[in-house]
Amino acid sequence: MNKNNKIIDQFFRDGVSQGRRLLRELEPDYVSVDERDVSDLLTFVQKYATKLNYYDESNRINGDWSSFFGGDVEQMVAYINNPESFADEPSTQRQLAQPHLVLLFTFLQLLRYPQQQFKALTQRYLDFYYKEVLQLTTKEEVPDKIHGIFELAQGEEAHLINKGTLLSAGQDSQGVNINYATDEDIVVNQAQVASIKTLFVEKNYIGLEVV
Template identity: 35%
Template structure:
């Protein structure tokens, strides 16, 4: 096999070790930062303040001669102190210097003392590292991760005499020596086939993204300002994607343009100024009215229960055949006859019977006089009470509109029961049957006749006078 040339490539990057902040290292700030030269300067300054007493016990100057026997001036003294500090660190370098001032026993003894002081100083400055070790290892019980082998990336270039070369997994690679002189040997972690393929060209794809929001759609449109409003609305309402044309407006299948938006605006304004309702109230009113007009299935279920009760009472030949499928009172009487509630305390009508349906005597009355099962009665009354409640809510909205138009919070529709519709009772009293005989209001019927065509006929709203609402 031909010999391969293995070269290493320098890669610029930021490793985790390179991201460490020096200020977080234990030795970044020492508790005692004095150097040996600092102590020598301190001793020289302190010696100037100490009096020297001679053999006759009289003051004879100070102790500056202890470190400065030649009485050097300030400019030369700094170099002499630095020389003493070097001598304390490397005494072998001054073995042949022949400087008697450095060989004085009392000076050497003082330098030994400073060297011993540096031992204590080192332990003092190590307290930050020992504190971190205590916190992470003993208090938090953190353990060091096991050693991981180093890894490098290799660039393999085969010899020109071969087309390709295989380096099997585990091939040893010599990477020289480390900082301590030990040999660095790496091994490949997989098979590698190296050849003479070269990168011919490096290309990048640039994607220019321009985000057009609602504001940008309006500001960037070069046409009339009115059409710019429509362009702005295409961003949130466009179909199938933002910015596409908006779908036709149901139920008229009307294309959405600026004149149509103006028409919708006039409709919304009329709801407030002409119908004296908020948009939420008007929407609720329309939904309730539409639900009541499309309630034939609910009434059919009620009448099927009544028809079965009539057959149970009168025989299989009975047929309800109601004249008005929504006249609940008349159809109930036709099916089961006139009901007498005298034997039931606190029960005077079928609605109170429904409220007290859990009573034993009430359940017996249902079986004996209504000719239907308990479940059938509950189902029938659930539908009927829901119908009554929805009409009561309709009356509440109409009455609220009338109060706003007259600016009179005491205005009422004038129903038989003055408490309706503000605080409907738990069970509808007898007046409910008179007020809502056919699932439509009797007292406000004229109001509804004048008002509700405006709700269903959108073309009429834009031109309907404000006083058309007769509440």
């Protein structure tokens, strides 16, 4: 009788799939060149405006540009997302609708497009490296395979399922029907698997001193 408990550790253990082994940090969209949102950019503009000298009509320094972009950042973001939400606050709406602020808000909205391109920069570099430098090609699509279980209707002794018979597997996330086709003729009968057993052979290696 085998009393080696190590065998149990070898047979009964939780595995880790390839997908679970993938580190999130290695995915192309994990980090971007510019990850700032509108709130971050507005805060940056307000702080940067304090570093810029304002010159009056006499070409003399008269403070900075912070007063041009002052205000509550959360209010600005809310106005950018939905200007009509300030319809009941005419004074705040007039303040946020000033031409120089609207011009800034428009610029920040347009800035989202190059930011999206920045996010795709890593993937584009990987595509260039694998396809152009290494000259790797994409493998052809491989049909999905499943194992089907058939059960005879009551009173039936056997039934032939022809090759190419479609088996419905429901629908995918897009609502498209999923069908699988049998790859050979199958005769379903009353035969059943009575039991399944596993044989394990333990090898004990002995040295000359034991002999």
